[in-house]
Amino acid sequence: MTKLKISALPDERPVKLTVELPATVHRDLQAYAKLVAQDAGQPAPDPARLAAVMVMRFMATDRVFAKSKRRR
Structure with missing residues (x-):
């Protein structure tokens, strides 16, 4: 069993967002x-969906962002 940072995806109501990613990033997302x-x-x-969870995890572990968010 691998030690991935992302395991199960939460089942939440999505908000549509369109982004452009480099092809290499897309291939890596598919592999992940x-x-x-x-x-x-x-x-x-x-x-x-995987990209959304990765962004959530990134923001959750960004100390400066968390500190800024608490101040609001």
């Missing part, structure tokens, strides 16, 4: 999704 699927024993998640 396959690893998540192997780890969870489930079908591979949509790379768009």
Whole structure:
């Protein structure tokens, strides 16, 4: 079993956002999704959902952002 930072994707109501990613990033998201699927024993998640969880995790672990958010 691998030690991925992202494991299960939360089931939340999405807000549509359009972004452009380099092809290499998209390929890496697809590869990461396959690893998540192997780890969870489930079908591979949509790379768009995976990207959202990654951004959430990034913001949750950014100390400066958290400090700024608490001040508001």
